[in-house]
Structures are given as structure tokens and as C-alpha cells.
Amino acid sequence: MSEKDIFVLGIETSCDETAAAIVKNGREIVANVVASQMESHQRFGGVVPEIASRHHVEQITLVLEETMKQANMNVSEIDAIAVTEGPGLVGALLIGVNAAKALAFAHRIPLVGVHHIAGHIYANQLVQDMKFPLLALVVSGGHTELIYMKEHGVFEVIGETRDDAAGEAYDKVARALQLPYPGGPHIDRLAKQGKPTIDLPRAWLEEGSYDFSFSGLKSAVINTLHNAKQRGETIQPEDMAASFQASVVEVLVGKTIQAAAHYDVKQILLAGGVAANEGLRTQLQKQVEQLPEVELVIPPLSLCTDNAAMIAAAGTVLFQQGKRATMALNANPSLLL
Amino acid sequence: MKVLAIDTSTFVMGIAVVDGQIVKGEIITNLKKNHSIRVMPAIEALLQQCDMSPKDLERIVVAKGPGSYTGVRIGVTIAKTLAWTLDIPLVGVSSLEVMAASAKYFQGLVVPLMDARRGQIYTGLYKVEGDHVQSIVADQVILATEWANELKAYNEPILLVGNDSSLHEATFVETLDRVQLAPATLHNPRPSELAWLGINREPEDIHTFVPNYIRLAEAEANWLARQQERTEC
Ligand SMILES: [Zn+2]
Numbered sequence: 001m002s003e004k005d006i007f008v009l010g011i012e013t014s015c016d017e018t019a020a021a022i023v024k025n026g027r028e029i030v031a032n033v034v035a036s037q038m039e040s041h042q043r044f045g046g047v048v049p050e051i052a053s054r055h056h057v058e059q060i061t062l063v064l065e066e067t068m069k070q071a072n073m074n075v076s077e078i079d080a081i082a083v084t085e086g087p088g089l090v091g092a093l094l095i096g097v098n099a100a101k102a103l104a105f106a107h108r109i110p111l112v113g114v115h116h117i118a119g120h121i122y123a124n125q126l127v128q129d130m131k132f133p134l135l136a137l138v139v140s141g142g143h144t145e146l147i148y149m150k151e152h153g154v155f156e157v158i159g160e161t162r163d164d165a166a167g168e169a170y171d172k173v174a175r176a177l178q179l180p181y182p183g184g185p186h187i188d189r190l191a192k193q194g195k196p197t198i199d200l201p202r203a204w205l206e207e208g209s210y211d212f213s214f215s216g217l218k219s220a221v222i223n224t225l226h227n228a229k230q231r232g233e234t235i236q237p238e239d240m241a242a243s244f245q246a247s248v249v250e251v252l253v254g255k256t257i258q259a260a261a262h263y264d265v266k267q268i269l270l271a272g273g274v275a276a277n278e279g280l281r282t283q284l285q286k287q288v289e290q291l292p293e294v295e296l297v298i299p300p301l302s303l304c305t306d307n308a309a310m311i312a313a314a315g316t317v318l319f320q321q322g323k324r325a326t327m328a329l330n331a332n333p334s335l336l337l
Numbered sequence: 338m339k340v341l342a343i344d345t346s347t348f349v350m351g352i353a354v355v356d357g358q359i360v361k362g363e364i365i366t367n368l369k370k371n372h373s374i375r376v377m378p379a380i381e382a383l384l385q386q387c388d389m390s391p392k393d394l395e396r397i398v399v400a401k402g403p404g405s406y407t408g409v410r411i412g413v414t415i416a417k418t419l420a421w422t423l424d425i426p427l428v429g430v431s432s433l434e435v436m437a438a439s440a441k442y443f444q445g446l447v448v449p450l451m452d453a454r455r456g457q458i459y460t461g462l463y464k465v466e467g468d469h470v471q472s473i474v475a476d477q478v479i480l481a482t483e484w485a486n487e488l489k490a491y492n493e494p495i496l497l498v499g500n501d502s503s504l505h506e507a508t509f510v511e512t513l514d515r516v517q518l519a520p521a522t523l524h525n526p527r528p529s530e531l532a533w534l535g536i537n538r539e540p541e542d543i544h545t546f547v548p549n550y551i552r553l554a555e556a557e558a559n560w561l562a563r564q565q566e567r568t569e570c
Pocket of ligand 1: 272273
């Protein structure tokens with residue numbers, strides 16, 4: 001690249017992480033700071049929106065300062081500010097959006113609004129160049145989506161959940177197994193120790209659909225546990241975790257492979273917090289081998305969970321495409337991709 | 338000193354630019370519209386009208402609550418971020434004190450109030466002293482009926498201020514002899530008063546500065562109540 005380097009400051013506050021980062025040319029992380037509130041929400045068994053919003057106000061300037069310090073830069077040296085405008089918790093999003101607008105205003109820096117899922121997908125750009133067309137499987141506490149991209153900045157949602165997100169199903173099943181919040185990592189760990197011996201449904205939905213549904217599976221787990229208890233039988237939690245995980249992973253991976261073949265993609269990207277799940281990573285790696293032309297990219301865990309480097313990476317592309325937000329930018333909790 | 342004042346704690350959006358002894362400009366609206374969409378454009382427009390750039394600002398003063406949780410957070414977030422990035426002092430002032438300041442020439446006691454639902458109000462008691470108001474009873478959340486009773490102890494005329502005061506007027510009139518509602522033109526908190534209140538005050542630590550919500554988040558209050566039960570058992 002002969003042109004001048006582009007530095008983008010990303011800000012992300014859509015859920016329970018207050019995050020800021022600086023990314024160079026959309027690919028290189030210069031600084032990346034994430035302040036997690038997880039511990040604060042643990043006692044409630046889930047994220048409490050009002051408490052999340054309060055924490056964001058406490059953290060926002062500290063996180064920004066730490067980011068600038070890590071980068072050894074001043075805000076005035078930044079070329080653009082990218083902020084998550086949605087989807088997410090509205091009160092939480094508002095903190096990032098208003099901080100971003102204040103910074104952009106103070107230094108007359110261009111501002112770009114970024115969709116949270118676009119951010120998750122562009123986390124991959126920090127690891128490896130994206131090759132189009134590509135397919136992204138985004139799985140997190142709030143999302144389960146298959147997104148087809150034929151070029152930069154253009155997203156087509158080809159499949160999404162019709163009820164619970166995969167991460168949500170993990171949390172609910174974990175609660176049924178009396179595991180602490182957040183449940184995903186605990187189920188993943190238990191699943192490794194157990195065997196998928198319990199018969200649970202797979203929600204393939206109608207032929208050719210890339211949509212997902214996890215509420216039936218969640219109910220099946222809860223009913224099976226309940227019935228066993230009534231009969232005085234014990235189910236090994238390890239086996240239940242393994243059986244539940246096997247059902248989720250089979251459907252997620254199965255639909256991804258089908259869609260990748262159908263759309264003839266060059267790359268499959270895994271994104272979102274559930275990408276940390278070892279069962280999912282392993283199965284996806286194994287199944288992608290069926291498609292020798294397709295490359296699988298899984299970013300490191302720190303880039304799979306919510307962070308602002310991914311928002312800066314996505315924001316860089318949008319900035320280069322000329323997208324700009326005004327001082328009237330608002331948080332949009334149900335923003336469409 | 339060039340001061341920018343921001344108040345978004347109720348439906349009233351107030352932005353003021355004060356330069357030394359001169360109030361250069363104010364934007365005040367009392368609309369049920371989204372602060373997040375309107376505050377930054379209003380600040381941008383007002384500074385432009387005043388021929389000022391953000392770098393000219395020397396102090397930010399913000400209404401820190403109580404009020405709408407989301408509303409207060411929008412103002413406080415903008416104020417903190419501007420103060421941090423422009424490297425200038427930040428001052429937080431009680432949103433109720435700003436309301437009371439509009440009535441500083443009233444002879445007696447001033448009760449600013451905001452509706453806090455289910456019969457409750459955010460309020461405080463302020464006494465007019467010369468050209469300013471002094472806090473007598475700290476800002477609190479209380480049942481309007483209970484507050485009216487407590488105010489019986491003061492043998493002075495009382496003025497109710499704030500756009501929500503008409504909602505609770507009857508409660509106070511029933512209980513108190515010398516109480517009146519401020520005229521409509523005094524109900525919107527004035528951002529220029531906010532700027533005046535903050536111009537000489539000790540600045541906050543920008544990073545740790547948070548709104549004064551008065552109330553805990555509901556989930557937190559419930560959780561603490563459960564912990565309490567547990568220890569009592
Ligand atoms: Zn996410």
C-alpha cells in the first residue's frame with residue numbers, strides 16, 4: 001500500500017464489555033482494551049441492562065485513556081472513529097455512541113456507525129485477509145446467523161435463529177444443570193468428560209432452510225432432566241452436556257457446510273463468543289475438510305468475544321467506502337445488517 | 338472562562354455557553370424527544386452560532402441527576418468524554434439544584450421536584466440566600482405525601498418548581514398552608530444557571546465521575562434484599 005496509513009479508533013458498548021481499540025489499515029491491532037463487567041452480572045445469572053449501562057459510564061473514559069496510552073497516540077491523530085450503533089442493549093449502546101460523537105466533534109474526526117455483527121465478521125480481517133465470496137457463521141449469546149458476503153461491506157443474512165440464540169440455549173441448559181453463569185464454557189468442559197448417549201432432537205427445519213431453532217432442544221433437555229428426576233433416575237450431567245452440545249454442533253456445522261457448498265464460497269469464517277467452544281471448533285475443522293477448496297478462519301478467542309478492534313476493522317472498510325455518520329447518530333437496538 | 342453546560346436529566350434539553358460574566362447562548366427545549374439524537378447537534382449548532390470551536394472551551398458543567406437514568410447518562414457521557422479529550426475541568430451539579438436556582442428571587446423555601454412514579458418524587462429543599470440557593474435537605478426520592486408532611490415543620494412560604502410539580506400540586510396544597518406553584522416560565526431548568534453554579538466549583542475526577550441516580554438499579558436492590566434475608570435466617 002503506497003497510500004498513507006489509516007488509524008481507526010473503535011468503540012464497543014453493546015452488552016457487558018466496555019471496549020476501545022485502535023486498528024491500523026483495518027488489519028493491524030495497535031491497541032485493544034476490554035473492560036468486562038461479567039463478574040458484576042454473575043450474581044444476577046445474566047446481564048442486567050441498567051447495571052450494564054451504569055458500568056459503561058464508569059469505564060468509558062478510563063478505557064479510552066488506556067487505549068490511547070497503549071497506542072502512544074493522541075485522539076487528534078486518529079483518521080476515523082467507528083462505533084457500534086446496534087444491535088444490543090439500548091442503554092449500553094448509548095454510552096459508546098455518545099462518547100464517540102463527543103470525540104468526533106471535539107477533534108472534527110469522521111464518524112462511522114458499525115453493525116455489531118459486521119464487527120464480529122471483520123475480526124477475521126485482523127487474522128487473515130478475507131477472500132470472497134465467503135460465508136460467516138456468527139454464534140454468540142445474542143446471535144446465531146449465517147451471513148454470505150460477496151464483497152467488502154455487503155452482507156446477506158441467509159440464515160438466522162427463529163427463537164433462542166445458541167449462546168442463550170447454552171445459558172438456559174447450564175441453569176437446568178445447575179452450572180454457573182455464563183454456561184457455555186461449563187457445558188463445553190463437561191461435554192468433553194461425557195458421552196452423547198441421550199437422544200435429543202436436531203432442528204433441521206424445512207428442506208433448504210439455513211435458519212436455526214434451539215428452543216425445542218432446550219425444552220427437550222429440561223423435560224428429560226425433569227422426567228428422570230420424577231422417576232428417581234439420575235442423568236450424568238456430563239452426558240447431558242455432551243448430548244446437548246452434539247445436537248447444537250451438528251446443526252450449526254451441518255448447515256454451514258451445506259451453505260458453503262451451495263454458495264461455492266472460498267472462505268468460512270467463525271465469529272462470535274461461542275466460537276470459543278471447543279466442540280464447535282473441532283467439528284467445524286473436521287467437516288470443512290470435505291470441501292478442499294474452502295479455507296476455514298477462526299480468530300483467536302480474544303477476538304471472538306466482544307471487543308472494539310473488530311469494530312475498528314469493520315469501520316475502516318466502511319470509512320474507506322465513504323460511509324459517514326452525523327452528530328445525530330443514535331443507538332439502534334434492533335439495527336439490521 | 339468559556340463554559341459549556343449540558344442538562345439532559347428530564348425531558349428538558351438544556352445547552353448553554355457562558356463566557357466569563359456573559360451568557361452567550363442557550364438552547365432549551367421541553368419535548369418528548371430523544372436526547373441522544375439531539376444533544377450533540379445542539380452543542381455543535383450553539384458553538385457555531387457563538388463562533389467558538391470545541392478547543393476554545395475551558396470547562397464543562399453537567400447536570401448529574403437525579404432524573405431519567407438514560408437521560409442523565411447521555412449528558413454525563415458527553416460531558417466526561419469532552420472534558421477528558423479536551424483536557425479541561427468537569428463539574429457536576431445536582432439537577433434539582435439547577436431547577437431551584439430558577440427561583441432564587443423567591444422569598445422563602447424552594448422545592449424542586451421530578452416525578453419518580455408510583456407516588457414518589459425526586460426532590461430536595463433549597464433556601465434562597467442572596468443571589469443563590471442553598472441546599473437545606475439533600476436530594477432524595479420520597480413519597481410526595483410523606484414529603485408534604487415533613488415540610489410542615491418549616492414555617493416559611495414554599496415554592497414548587499419543575500415541570501412535574503403540577504402533577505403533585507394537590508398533595509402539597511392539601512397539607513401545607515403557604516405553598517404555591519412556580520409560574521410556567523420557571524419550570525424548565527436553565528442551562529445558564531447550571532453554568533453559573535458550576536463555574537467556580539471544585540472539579541470532579543473525570544474518570545470516576547458518575548451520575549447521582551439516588552436509587553440503586555432495581556435488580557441490585559432486589560439482590561441486596563435477598564442477601565439481607567439470607568443473613569437474617
Ligand atoms: Zn457480540
